[in-house]
Amino acid sequence: MLQTFRLAMKSLAGSKLRSFLTMLGIIIGVAAVIVLVSLMSGMTNYITDSFSDLGTDQISVSVTNTGTRxxxxxxxxxxxxxxxxxxxxxxxxxxxxxxxxxxxxxxxxxxxxxxxxxxxxxxxxxxxxxxxxxxxxxxxxxxxxxxxxxxxxxxxxxxxxxxxxxxxxxxxxxxxxxxxxxxxxxxxxxxxxxxxxxxxxxxxxxxxxxxxxxxxxxxxxxxxxxxxxxxxxxxxxxNEDLYTVTTLSEMLEMVETITGMMTALLVGIAAISLLVAGIGIMNIQLVSVTERTREIGIRKSLGAKQSVILRQFIMEAGMQSSIGGILGIILGSVLTTVASSLIGLDAPPSVQAIIVSFLVSAGIGILFGYMPAKRAARLNPIDALRSE
Amino acid sequence: MGVSEVRREAQPLIDLRDIYKIYQMGDMEVRASDGISLKIWKGEFVSIVGKSGSGKSTMMNIIGCLDVPTSGEYILDGEDVSEMEDDELAEIRNKTIGFVFQQYNLLPRQTLLENVELPLIYAGVGRKERQERAMASLEKVGLQDKWKYLPQQLSGGQQQRVSIARALVGNPSLILADEPTGALDSRTSRDVLDFLKQLNEEGNTVVIITHDTSIAMEAKRVVRIRDGKITFDGDVKEYAANV
Incomplete structure (x- = not known):
């Protein structure tokens, strides 16, 4: 396992620019998730705070007086x-x-x-x-x-x-x-x-x-x-139409529903960017498998089993996306801090968003790395050795 | 010197029984191996010679457990490998066969030591033992001082020696060399051939696949292949007389 890890590190370090560009999608996606979620939850807190300043035990009544009633x-x-x-x-x-x-x-x-x-x-x-x-x-x-x-x-x-x-x-x-x-x-x-x-x-x-x-x-x-x-x-x-009775907590719930929907929408958009990033990783890994057909052939001829090759390539993809995820978390946290101080909003980077987006990005690497890795593992050693 | 000197045990190391390898090329049927039977005993030094297209590469792949025959039996060191799965073959290759390839086939981004360690990694040998054995193997080919180098920092002959070190590191029963001098000039070819001879004298079984008759004659026994069939199998002197 450690061996596989070192190998993956080495391989990523061997093509820094390509690895970085592949990671960029993940970095941006994760950063976007963190910034959006953090700012939205800061905003929601701000709104709910201003409501609770007014007191959630308030009931507003508004009536329409008519001539007779x-x-x-x-x-x-x-x-x-x-x-x-x-x-x-x-x-x-x-x-x-x-x-x-x-x-x-x-x-x-x-x-x-x-x-x-x-x-x-x-x-x-x-x-x-x-x-x-x-x-x-x-x-x-x-x-x-x-x-x-x-x-x-x-x-x-x-x-x-x-x-x-x-x-x-x-x-x-x-x-x-x-x-x-x-x-x-x-x-x-x-x-x-x-x-x-x-x-x-x-x-x-x-x-x-x-x-x-x-x-x-x-x-x-x-x-x-x-x-x-x-x-x-x-x-x-x-006549029910002539008066309305509203509690503040109802209005608060409404606001929370609306901001929750907005958060979901924004996170959805950010999630799409993560998905696209995952496809990018898959694409690069496929290229990498093709380029390294000979290496795979050598390894297989020396006795590497399919599972070993599979693990190696999945590890590479997973590490690529995890490192991208960590960089994205750093970027997202910095951006959130800067943006919230610029707007004057109390919005610390959301820990929840950080954890979830890291897990998702690592998972995306493994998920999208699987197909290319499977292809690599199944290569026929003879054909692989013959390739230049 | 000759085949006769090898003590022939009851069980050969390599036992090919009526091997067929048939490729379907459209409507054409290509018989790359057309009913080959061959026995090679422990301690032999055999060259398999044939022109390109003769089926010698197919022989190499089958003997090296890189491929399985369409029909026939292949008993390697007492085990029937002719119908094994990919992963089982990988294990056999790892434990039983040391490959020496024409293009050396070293991993360019790994040091010499890491390259030689590879078969041991796949055999699940621990880190410390692995490094000791790989170092010992590099010492055998005289490159222990350069263990930190990358393959492209070496000459072709040195790289081929590294690949021999890699082939030896797992103590395989068979050293299988596929055109081992194909990419080398005549002087370094000589070195590599002498080295393979020396390995045989130390008791290793060595099989060389080549198209070059002069190289084939370095071995003690020659097997000639043409059109997927064995057309000659005998002592090198006999072969020399024949050519």
Whole structure:
């Protein structure tokens, strides 16, 4: 076995350029598998992480109020109270966009969300200074707001924002609290936000209908909570098309399914390149068998059995693809590290992908090396000796 | 000197009984070996001579267990090899026969020592013993100092000596030389022939296949082949008188 190994090494070293070119297919294939799988799984982790930041115990309800059938925040709060063990928290959400102004400074990308006092928990928000919205702010439609770190930084630039007034779509609001940085305090990030009482927000949005609610449910009983909400809403609307109830974990599953499919697709493409590489190895081994017919003849005349010749050629092909696989792993790992740091994604080279792609590449060499090796083993020593 | 001096045991080393080798070339039937019977005893020095196309290569292949006859029996060292499979023949070749080829047939990328070791590798001899025996064999042909060389670094005569060393290393019962001087000039041919003679004097059975009458006459016994049949088999002196 050791002897065969040395022989194979020698033979590969004897034609370095050809061996390298043959390996190149495997190298590229393996590197591609590793880079794609690693980056995709890094991406998937990134997405699922941002979802779980929001909390997987959230249930979003969106309704379409009609003239005859509608729900109000009070109806929703009643549902919350009726199912107190199951549903833990509720906030109506009124999403609006517009101009945020303080003196000459203005922001236009800021998301303004009308919420209830419960949203501090629901949105997993953290206060930096001041206070969050209170029940009385909501009941009395106070013009107060809590601002994200990006807004504080842009409009106040080091000044204390508490008690100051900013204009939301021209209306003066008093800042009562600031939020801790959640993302990276960039424009459009989750720090570019303002929360205000939903009762005030409906006025700001000039739309008195509240169509969106966010619940927090007991995370152990998400499915039950969802079906309870659905049946409560059905009792009001008597029409399933007028409301939708979505849990975040469902959306997460959807995202995971999609990224899983993309991963499979990309790996499939990379696998095809490995297959092509395998055929390349087979091709080169066939040429090699033809070229070395005389050598095979000599070996057979001196007493080499078919199995010995078979092993020798399979070993050569297997080593070729294994060395290619190792080089591919190194290349793939380096590329993954470089690419992920360039994109700013946390994507370490996937150990799973490394192991699988190495085994596959070694296997491909052996599989595709078998046919040429068999041909070599079966050569008739007389014909083989006669060949020049 | 002559055939008579070899002590003829009851059982010959090579016993070809009514060997036929028939090739089908389209509609034509070529009888490369047309009913050959031949016995060669241990310790003999025999040359098989014939023109190209006479069937001597077929004889060489069959005697060397590189090929099996279409019909007939071949008993080599007491074993019937005429119907053996590829792998069984390989084992017989490995254990019983030492080949010396016209083109030396050394592996170009292996050192002399590795080349001589080859038959022992296939015989499953351990590394240490293998190297010792290969070295001893190289010493016998006077090339032990060059064991690290590659074949193409040597002259033709030296390469042929390496191939003789390789043939000897496994202690075969038969040394089978196929046109051993075919690629050599007359002086180195002489060396190689003398060496083969010496091996015979040491008790080895040597069979030379050649087309060259003068080389055939170096042996003690000559077998002439024509059209797949033996047309002469006897002492070299008798053959010389005949030619």
């Amino acid at each position: 509608s729900v109000t925040p009070d109806d929703m709060y009643e549902i919350l109270e009726d199912n107190s063990g199951l549903l833990l928290e509720l906030s109506p959400t009124v999403q609006t966009r517009g101009m945020v102004k303080r003196g000459a400074d203005s922001l236009s990308t800021t998301s303004m969300t009308g919420v209830s006092e419960g949203y501090l928990d629901i949105g997993a928000l953290e206060l930096s200074t001041g206070r969050f919205l209170t029940y009385s702010d909501i009941v009395s439609e106070q013009k107060v707001c809590v601002i994200g770190s990006y807004v504080a930084q842009e409009l106040f630039d080091g000044e204390d924002p508490l008690g100051q007034t900013i204009k939301l779509n021209g209306q003066p609001y008093t800042v009562v609290g600031t939020l801790a940085e959640k993302a990276d305090s960039e424009e459009g990030s989750s720090d570019d936000c303002i929360y205000l009482p939903y009762s005030s927000a409906t006025k700001l949005a000039m739309n008195s209908d509240i169509t969106s609610y966010t619940f927090i449910a007991n995370s152990e009983q998400m499915d039950l909570a969802k079906s309870v909400l659905e049946s409560e809403l059905y009792a009001v609307f008597l």
